Amino acid sequence: MPARLIDGTKLAAETLDRIAEEVRAGVEQGLRPPCIATVLVGGDPASHTYVRMKVRRAQAAGLATRRVDLPATTTTERLLTTIEALSADPEIDGILLQHPVPPQVDERAAFEAIAADKDVDGVTLTSFARMAEGSGGFSSATPGGILRLLAEYDVDLEGIEAVVVGQGPILGRPLSALLTAHGATTTSCHVLTKDLRSHVERAELLVSAVGLPGLIPGEWIRPGAVVIDAGYSHGKGDVDFDGAVERAALITPVPGGVGPMTIATLLDQTVQAWRTHV
Template identity: 60%
Template sequence: MSPTARLMDGTALARQIVEQAAERAAALTERTGQAPCLATVLVGEDPASETYVRMKRNRCGKAGIRSRHVALPAATTTGELVDTLTALSQDPEVHGILLQHPVGPHIDERAAFEAIAPEKDVDGVTYHSFATMSFGAEGFASCTPGGILRLLDHYGVEPAGKHAVVVGRSAILGKPVGMLLLGRNATVTYCHSRTTDLAAHTRQADILIAAVGRPRLLTADHIKPGAVVIDAGYNPGNIGDVDFDSAATRASLITPVPGGVGPMTIATLLTQTVDAAARQLKGA
């Protein structure tokens, strides 16, 4: 690694954020007699998804957040999943809802997301959440983008006036992180699978966000000297979208995989669950 490249430790920062969420959850529970509750919904038995959900539920327990898990068979239809999410949305004892994705090709994932009540969309996946986030209104950010902004803030990276390049345009990562950066007065460029001469765009980035799901796609040749590089990709074998060793010779700040963006995603989820509970229990 270049002596000028500094590691952005998402694990350490996430620990601090979860501790703060735990303190707020304890105070809310004492005041209202009701602990924040996150409902997790998993369709099928994908090992990776099961691991993610288990990890999130364990973190909930450590933060004083109750978790309710709903495991549905792989053959669950869109209608059945929508009914489940609607029932959770209407349950006053549930304050946040997380639908673990992907849910399977036979399910209309967007229809499922839209069945989640906006006030309980702590994962920030609905149209409503995207709109409120984009306009800077009160709502919930997509968790990974929200975690990325917290990471930038912690390391003193001010987006205003900077050129941010986002590689990837998914509905829960690429698009929302670009909107959050735009809201912080960055100039934002989106790149994707149809972009020609990708490196010509990424080499202009003061802040480069890799969120495309292609292992080691971005190398030193893609990076402007001194850029801040955020690797939000996760591929089999704990491999990110950035070739870390070469990129670290050009970047000023860089996130590792694992230990960078991933822990921040979960920390943001727990924080937003406590936020949701506080709003719903405000009159208690």
């Protein structure tokens, strides 16, 4: 029997509807709306597209937005000054620094300039530590969205054999930490992993976040596994969907699986921050 599809578009829409209702109720009570600030350095077309999409979704849910676009020649010092000012602004609830930044900018220093209570994208080391400890705080947006999908489809993480393919600082690493904090036995694979197939074949839960179409053939998928394809390149995921759908129990489509939940989680965490600021 083909796998059941995990519908990220549906859950994201439900999440955004809930957010809009909560914001509407707060504004009717005389509160200011939540506000998310986006910071974009340079002219990368894909980054501009992502930021426009996030701003549109935020505004549609009733959030206020503040967009800060800086030139590609921006220095680390200027970017830090910009982020520190946003962190100190009481009208700002969440700060999103669009990744990646130009090579002359110290991205890690820029992330660390975001105040912990406004790190709604979960990119600071403080947020990572809290994820690893399971002590609350804001999750990285895409990993947090993946956990919400798993919960929506009643995937029990306690004791599950989980394999995460990809160790990027925005997705792979924080997701591995989150899964482990929720009781999974987690293996983190990367470009140096020997015999990737052997790891994938034993995974009860497989998450791939590399961005290399066809990296994982369908025949590698363990029968009955849950497959979360968080890779994306030219409209395709990392996993051979046609092959995997015949073996998995649950699987995310690409697109329409993980992607929609990233923005929904980002905005939901902005509203969480807003609750503590107003």
